[in-house]
Amino acid sequence: MADLEEILKDVEPLVAQSLQAVSNAAGLDELDRIRVAALGKKGSISALMAQLGSVPADLRKEAGARLNTAKVAVSEAIEARKTALEEARLDERLARERVDVTLPARAADIGRIHPVSQTIDEVVAIFGQMGFAVAEGPDIEDDFHNFTALNFPPEHPARMMHDTFFLPEKADGTRHLLRTHTSPVQVRTMLKQKPPIRVIIPGRTYRCDSDMTHTPMFHQVEGLVIDKTTHMGHLKGCLIEFVKTYFEVDDVPVRFRPSFFPFTEPSAEVDIGCSRAGGELKIGAGADWLEILGCGMVHPNVLRNCGIDPDEYQGFAFGMGLERIAMLKYGIPDLRTFFDSDLRWLKHYGFVPLDVPTLSGGLTR
Ligand code: DAH
Numbered sequence: 001m002a003d004l005e006e007i008l009k010d011v012e013p014l015v016a017q018s019l020q021a022v023s024n025a026a027g028l029d030e031l032d033r034i035r036v037a038a039l040g041k042k043g044s045i046s047a048l049m050a051q052l053g054s055v056p057a058d059l060r061k062e063a064g065a066r067l068n069t070a071k072v073a074v075s076e077a078i079e080a081r082k083t084a085l086e087e088a089r090l091d092e093r094l095a096r097e098r099v100d101v102t103l104p105a106r107a108a109d110i111g112r113i114h115p116v117s118q119t120i121d122e123v124v125a126i127f128g129q130m131g132f133a134v135a136e137g138p139d140i141e142d143d144f145h146n147f148t149a150l151n152f153p154p155e156h157p158a159r160m161m162h163d164t165f166f167l168p169e170k171a172d173g174t175r176h177l178l179r180t181h182t183s184p185v186q187v188r189t190m191l192k193q194k195p196p197i198r199v200i201i202p203g204r205t206y207r208c209d210s211d212m213t214h215t216p217m218f219h220q221v222e223g224l225v226i227d228k229t230t231h232m233g234h235l236k237g238c239l240i241e242f243v244k245t246y247f248e249v250d251d252v253p254v255r256f257r258p259s260f261f262p263f264t265e266p267s268a269e270v271d272i273g274c275s276r277a278g279g280e281l282k283i284g285a286g287a288d289w290l291e292i293l294g295c296g297m298v299h300p301n302v303l304r305n306c307g308i309d310p311d312e313y314q315g316f317a318f319g320m321g322l323e324r325i326a327m328l329k330y331g332i333p334d335l336r337t338f339f340d341s342d343l344r345w346l347k348h349y350g351f352v353p354l355d356v357p358t359l360s361g362g363l364t365r
Helices: 004-024 026-039 045-054 057-096 115-129 157-161 184-192 232-247 300-305 324-330 333-340 345-351
Strands: 197-206 215-229 254-261 263-273 290-299 314-321
Touching: 004 026, 004 045, 004 057, 026 045, 026 057, 115 197, 115 215, 115 232, 115 324, 184 215, 184 300, 215 232, 215 290, 215 324, 232 254, 232 263, 232 290, 232 314, 232 324, 254 324, 254 345, 263 314, 290 300, 290 324, 314 324, 314 333, 324 333
Parallel strands: none
Antiparallel strands: 197 215, 215 314, 254 263, 263 290, 290 314
16 A cells, blocks of 8 residues: 555655756757656656555545646646747747848849840830830841832942842842841831831841951841921931930930931931040040931832832931940940850849839939
């Protein structure tokens, strides 16, 4: 027969010791070890309960109640501690894994936008604001669209000046060619669309030429406006506005110099003011001029070749080299580097993908 006093004298210290251990437990694993040590099959409180059977029947009830109270006290303390530890663990995890949604997106590792693409986006943003739509045409052209419809007479030296890449001759004696300028898309646009027309045409162009300032493939952007009363004043206003917005310089002087193109009459070349003081090129008022584009009023022959009556309609056109205006704006010294596919160059001169140029948000940031 177990001695009741003997059993119960151990209960209080056991409970006190367990509660102490529970409140000191630093983690869930440790807490579980304490639970097993007190309440598990071979635990200290369970061991006392196992002795109940040998307590005299008249005392067993009271002894059982006291042991049960002890067991409940320890298991409730363990539960409470468990909840507190779990909450602390969750808080710590939430703090550790917190995402600051106001941080800027990390764009550095996802590549760069090539200066040619950036320049096309900027030009499209500027002319888009003025109401121009974007038109496109094929890189492989025929003689009609690239030359004849644009009023280049047969055997005209301008055809030679373009250093054309011809494709092999076909059975009928004609040869396709790689377009030497974006102007054939003027022809394609006028042939399929009735005036009013207001388009810009960015695209690749090809000439058999290669040095510091020429590559066999390069890019141009063409503009075409056809309406009933469009005149040279509109051409000037439109291009001056473009130059100021594109170069982000308000006081840039713009000069229209008489020139010749078969497809425009009158024709002009446009120069912008710059300074080369201290060996550094700066766009804006200065002692020097830089040529940036060709333009003019669309020649009546061209309108006629495209099925538009020159007695009813008139308009202007312009064309410029995209690499050239990119080199001037971004200080890129050598044209050939545009097409070297050198990632270090792209990292240096390229643009962050998320900075899409807009007039409201800024062309370049
Ligand atoms: N097509 C010309 C060239 O490649 C550029 C040009 C000049 C285009 C005058 C035009 C223009 O539309 O009006 O040199």
